[in-house]
Amino acid sequence: MLGAVETRSVSPVFVGRAAELDILNTALARAAAGSGEPQALLVGGEAGVGKTRLVEEFATAAAGRGAVVALGGCVEIGADGLPFAPFSTALRRLRRELPARLAAAAAGQEEELARLLPELGPAAPETRRDEHGMARLFALTARLLERVAAEHTVVLALEDLHWADASTRHLLAYLFRTLRTGRLVVLATYRSDDIHRRHPLRPLLAELDRLRTVHRVELGRFNREEAGRQLAGILAREPEPDHVDEIFERSDGNAFFIEELAAASPEGCRSGLTDTLRDLLLVRVESLPESAQQVVRCVAEGGSTVEHRLLAAVARLAEDDLLGALRSTVNAGILTPAPDRDGYRFRHSLVREAVSDDLLPGERSRLNRRYAEALEADPTPVPADERVTRLASYWYHAHDAAKALPAVLDASVEARRRHAYSEQLGLLERAMELWDAVPDAVRAVLRPVAYTEAYPPPPPQRRGTPPGAPRSGDPEAAGAVPLHYLDLLAEAAVAGRLCGERERAMKIIKRALRVLDEEPDPLRAAWFWVQRSRLTQSLARGDGWSELGTAQDLVRGLPPSEVHAEVLASAANWSMLHEPGPEAMAAAERAVEYARMVGAHDIELNARLTLGGLKVDAGDIDAGLAEMYEVKDRATELGVDPVVGRSHINLPSALEGIGRSQEAAALLREGLRVTRELGLLDSEGWVWGNLAETLHSLGHWDEAAEAA
The missing domain is CATH 3.40.50.300 (P-loop containing nucleotide triphosphate hydrolases)
Structure with a gap:
C-alpha cells in the first residue's frame, strides 16, 4: 500500500x-x-x-x-x-x-x-x-x-x-x-x-x-560541489550559496546528514537544531504525531525488519490508526516498506540506532516482552528460519530469565543444526549467564542437549529431544534426567572448538573440571580431559599426554562406554604418533572392542585405522594394510566423513613408509577428489602434503613442487 x-x-x-x-x-x-x-x-x-x-x-x-x-x-x-x-x-x-x-x-x-x-x-x-x-x-x-x-x-x-x-x-x-x-x-x-x-x-x-x-x-565524503548538487536534487531547485555552505559545514560532506539537514530546514530556516548527532537524527521523529512516534519506537526494538502483523500486535493500535501512523513515518522518510516481505524497516540504520538509544530501559524491556508474547501467540508472520532466534532475543532483552533460558537453548540447537557454531557458542554462553537466575522448577523441565561428541548421554528415552521442549508427565517419571549445568559447558566446549574459538573452549573446559571437583562424575570428567588434551595440542601448549593420562585413570575399572572407548582411541592415536609400541597396540585393540560393544561405529573405525597403522609399524605389514583398506571402504559405506578423510592420509602414509609410492600416489589422488567433494579442508591439506612427498620419492619433481 x-x-x-x-x-x-x-x-x-x-x-x-x-x-x-x-x-x-x-x-x-x-x-x-x-x-x-x-x-x-x-x-x-x-x-x-x-x-x-x-x-x-x-x-x-x-x-x-x-x-x-x-x-x-x-x-x-x-x-x-x-x-x-x-x-x-x-x-x-x-x-x-x-x-x-x-x-x-x-x-x-x-x-x-x-x-x-x-x-x-x-x-x-x-x-x-x-x-x-x-x-x-x-x-x-x-x-x-x-x-x-x-x-x-x-x-x-x-x-x-x-x-x-x-x-x-x-x-x-x-x-x-x-x-x-x-x-x-x-x-x-x-x-x-x-x-x-x-x-x-x-x-x-x-x-x-x-x-x-x-x-x-x-567511499569518502562529498566535497562542497557534490554536496550542493545533492542539496539541489533534494530541493528541486538551486540552493542559495550560503545555504550550501552551512549544510556542507554542518554535515561535513556526509550524504545522509545532508539529507537530514535539508529536511530539517526546508525553507532555509536554520535555527533551533542542536549540533549533536542524536538530536539531528531524532528531530524529524519528534515532529511526527504521537501514534507515529509510538510505531517508530516499536520498529526500532523489533529488529532490522518488522513484519506488519507482528508490529500490529505490538503497537496495539486500531488498524486505521496504525496505517495512518505508518503513512506518516514513510512520508517523513523515516520508515520504508521492506522490499522482500510484508513489513517495515528504517530507511537508514543510524535513525534506528538513535531511536533505540533514546528509549528508557523499562520501555525497551516492555517492548521486547510484547514482541516475545506476540511471536509466541502467532509465529506465522516471521520467516520460519528466524523464529527461534528472534524469540530468544526478545525474551532475553525483556529480562525474563525463566522465559529466556528455554528460548536461548532452542536457538542454540537451531544454530548447531545450521553448522553456525560461533552463534551456538554465543547462545550457550548466554544460557550459562541466565542459569542461576532461573528457578529450579524451570530448569527441571529442560531437556539435555543431544551432543555431537561422545559425551555421556541421558537415558535412551530422552536422547535427541531438543532443549527447552516441554516435557509431558511428571518430571520424576520414567527416570527423566533434567538438564545439568555441565551439559551446557560440554556443548559449549565442542562448539568453541568447532568454530575455532579454542581459548574460549579451554576456559569453559577448565570451569567444567572445577565443577567436577565438587561433584565427582568420572565419565564426564574423563570426557572433559580428552577435550582438554585436544585443545592443549592445537594451542601448542603441550603434547596433551598428561591430560589423556588423567582421563585413562578416571575410566580405569569402569564398565565399557562410549567415553571409555574414546579415551582409549585417543590414547592409542597419540601413542602411534609419539611412542608406538605394545602399549599403544593394546589400547587400540581395547578401544575397538569397547566401541563395538556400545555401537560407536565412528570411534571403532578410528581406532581400527590407528591399529592398522601400529601393525604396519610393528612389521605386520599385510595385516595392517588390510585393516586400513577395510576401514577406508567401511567408512565410505557408512558415510563417516572424518574417518574417510583420515584414511586417505594415514593409509598412503603407511604405503609410502614401506616404499610402495605408486600405490600411495594413486590413493592420494583419489583422496584429493574425495576430500574436496566432502568439504574436508584440513584433510585435503594433509593429502596435498603427503602427495608432494610421494611424488618427490618417485622423482616427479615438477608435480611434487606444484603439490607442495
Missing part, C-alpha cells in the same frame, strides 16, 4: 561516485566476459556516506545488462545473530529469479543446502562428531553459486557486514578464497567507522587485504 510513497529528503540525482561506480562496472564486465571470472569487492565507508545508494545504482545498471542481482542484508539483532541471514536472503532471491537453474545446481545436495535455504526442503539430520559439517556446507555453497553463474551473470551483494554473524563472515571469506569459475560478482559493504580495534570484522578485513583477488573500495 505504501510502496509508492516517495520521500522528499532523498535526492533523485545520483551525485559523484563516478570512479567507484566504474570499478564496480569493470568488475561486472570481467565476470560476464567469456566463461566468467568471479570478482570479489569490499565497499567500506562511514555510516551515511552513501554505500547503499552506490549498491542500488550498480544493481540497477547490472540488471539492465542482463545480470541477476541477489541482495542480502546482515541483520542487527543483538548478540544472538541470525546465522547466514544475508546469504539466506540472497539465495531466496536467486531462487525467485532463476528457479530451474538453482534447483539443478542444488540437485542431490538439497538436504545440506537447506541449512542456508530452508525452501529447498528438510535439512539433513545431524550426524554426531561431524567436525567438518561447516566446511562441507561452505564447499557446497561455493559449488552452487558457480553452477548457477555458469550461464547467467550473478551479482551477490551483502550489505552491512559490520553486523554479520561469525558464520556469515567465515562463509564470505571462504567464497572470496575459493571461487574460481562462473560469471559471479560478490560484493559486500561495511561501516568503516564501526570497525574498532576489537570489532570481529577487523581480522577478516586484514586477512582479505592480503588476497590479490579482493578489491577494496573506500
Whole structure:
C-alpha cells in the first residue's frame, strides 16, 4: 500500500561516485566476459556516506545488462545473530529469479543446502562428531553459486557486514578464497567507522587485504560541489550559496546528514537544531504525531525488519490508526516498506540506532516482552528460519530469565543444526549467564542437549529431544534426567572448538573440571580431559599426554562406554604418533572392542585405522594394510566423513613408509577428489602434503613442487 510513497529528503540525482561506480562496472564486465571470472569487492565507508545508494545504482545498471542481482542484508539483532541471514536472503532471491537453474545446481545436495535455504526442503539430520559439517556446507555453497553463474551473470551483494554473524563472515571469506569459475560478482559493504580495534570484522578485513583477488573500495565524503548538487536534487531547485555552505559545514560532506539537514530546514530556516548527532537524527521523529512516534519506537526494538502483523500486535493500535501512523513515518522518510516481505524497516540504520538509544530501559524491556508474547501467540508472520532466534532475543532483552533460558537453548540447537557454531557458542554462553537466575522448577523441565561428541548421554528415552521442549508427565517419571549445568559447558566446549574459538573452549573446559571437583562424575570428567588434551595440542601448549593420562585413570575399572572407548582411541592415536609400541597396540585393540560393544561405529573405525597403522609399524605389514583398506571402504559405506578423510592420509602414509609410492600416489589422488567433494579442508591439506612427498620419492619433481 505504501510502496509508492516517495520521500522528499532523498535526492533523485545520483551525485559523484563516478570512479567507484566504474570499478564496480569493470568488475561486472570481467565476470560476464567469456566463461566468467568471479570478482570479489569490499565497499567500506562511514555510516551515511552513501554505500547503499552506490549498491542500488550498480544493481540497477547490472540488471539492465542482463545480470541477476541477489541482495542480502546482515541483520542487527543483538548478540544472538541470525546465522547466514544475508546469504539466506540472497539465495531466496536467486531462487525467485532463476528457479530451474538453482534447483539443478542444488540437485542431490538439497538436504545440506537447506541449512542456508530452508525452501529447498528438510535439512539433513545431524550426524554426531561431524567436525567438518561447516566446511562441507561452505564447499557446497561455493559449488552452487558457480553452477548457477555458469550461464547467467550473478551479482551477490551483502550489505552491512559490520553486523554479520561469525558464520556469515567465515562463509564470505571462504567464497572470496575459493571461487574460481562462473560469471559471479560478490560484493559486500561495511561501516568503516564501526570497525574498532576489537570489532570481529577487523581480522577478516586484514586477512582479505592480503588476497590479490579482493578489491577494496573506500567511499569518502562529498566535497562542497557534490554536496550542493545533492542539496539541489533534494530541493528541486538551486540552493542559495550560503545555504550550501552551512549544510556542507554542518554535515561535513556526509550524504545522509545532508539529507537530514535539508529536511530539517526546508525553507532555509536554520535555527533551533542542536549540533549533536542524536538530536539531528531524532528531530524529524519528534515532529511526527504521537501514534507515529509510538510505531517508530516499536520498529526500532523489533529488529532490522518488522513484519506488519507482528508490529500490529505490538503497537496495539486500531488498524486505521496504525496505517495512518505508518503513512506518516514513510512520508517523513523515516520508515520504508521492506522490499522482500510484508513489513517495515528504517530507511537508514543510524535513525534506528538513535531511536533505540533514546528509549528508557523499562520501555525497551516492555517492548521486547510484547514482541516475545506476540511471536509466541502467532509465529506465522516471521520467516520460519528466524523464529527461534528472534524469540530468544526478545525474551532475553525483556529480562525474563525463566522465559529466556528455554528460548536461548532452542536457538542454540537451531544454530548447531545450521553448522553456525560461533552463534551456538554465543547462545550457550548466554544460557550459562541466565542459569542461576532461573528457578529450579524451570530448569527441571529442560531437556539435555543431544551432543555431537561422545559425551555421556541421558537415558535412551530422552536422547535427541531438543532443549527447552516441554516435557509431558511428571518430571520424576520414567527416570527423566533434567538438564545439568555441565551439559551446557560440554556443548559449549565442542562448539568453541568447532568454530575455532579454542581459548574460549579451554576456559569453559577448565570451569567444567572445577565443577567436577565438587561433584565427582568420572565419565564426564574423563570426557572433559580428552577435550582438554585436544585443545592443549592445537594451542601448542603441550603434547596433551598428561591430560589423556588423567582421563585413562578416571575410566580405569569402569564398565565399557562410549567415553571409555574414546579415551582409549585417543590414547592409542597419540601413542602411534609419539611412542608406538605394545602399549599403544593394546589400547587400540581395547578401544575397538569397547566401541563395538556400545555401537560407536565412528570411534571403532578410528581406532581400527590407528591399529592398522601400529601393525604396519610393528612389521605386520599385510595385516595392517588390510585393516586400513577395510576401514577406508567401511567408512565410505557408512558415510563417516572424518574417518574417510583420515584414511586417505594415514593409509598412503603407511604405503609410502614401506616404499610402495605408486600405490600411495594413486590413493592420494583419489583422496584429493574425495576430500574436496566432502568439504574436508584440513584433510585435503594433509593429502596435498603427503602427495608432494610421494611424488618427490618417485622423482616427479615438477608435480611434487606444484603439490607442495
